[in-house]
Amino acid sequence: MTDTTVSVDTIMEQAQVFASAWSLVGGRFDQGDALEIAEEAKAELREMLEDFCSNTELKRVAELLVTWHQNKMGNIEQVLGMPKDAEIHLGEDDPIILTGEKLKGFRSGLMIAKHWFGEFPLQITRNDPVEED
Numbered sequence: 664m665t666d667t668t669v670s671v672d673t674i675m676e677q678a679q680v681f682a683s684a685w686s687l688v689g690g691r692f693d694q695g696d697a698l699e700i701a702e703e704a705k706a707e708l709r710e711m712l713e714d715f716c717s718n719t720e721l722k723r724v725a726e727l728l729v730t731w732h733q734n735k736m737g738n739i740e741q742v743l744g745m746p747k748d749a750e751i752h753l754g755e756d757d758p759i760i761l762t763g764e765k766l767k768g769f770r771s772g773l774m775i776a777k778h779w780f781g782e783f784p785l786q787i788t789r790n791d792p793v794e795e796d
Contacts, residue, residue, distance in 0.1 A: 669715045677708045725787055732783040739777050743770060 684701040687693050715721075742751065751766055752758040761769050 669711050671715075674708070674711050674715060677704070677711055680704045681708045722787070725785055729783055729785060729787055732780070736777065736780065739773050739780075742773055743777070 681701065681704040684697065684704040687697040688701050689697070745751075749766075751761040751769060753761065
């Protein structure tokens with residue numbers, strides 16, 4: 664790969680090249696080299712994806728987002744795990760104190776938020792290099 668900048672558009676273009684090349688394998692337009700061409704397109708696509716995914720700045724942003732979500736969901740879990748008769752103090756100076764029905768409504772809102780936020784749609788995994796045959 665000659666260009667060091669890998670964008671979503673270049674990856675999409677290479678995915679089209681790979682899909683087109685693979686669609687010829689074993690078909691009536693395969694002149695005996697379609698598999699080799701498809702494997703080369705696949706290798707180039709893999710290289711582009713590895714370059715894109717190894718971007719340390721992108722990984723750092725992803726890690727921050729995952730950590731932020733985990734912390735916020737942890738806060739929600741902590742409040743929902745408190746005894747039903749506990750008091751919740753919102754704010755530092757002149758806090759709002761939630762008890763009784765207000766606390767019940769607040770906890771209901773947190774349950775809805777927990778459901779809406781659910782599992783974060785991004786995961787950080789460490790991939791071991793795949794050995795090519």
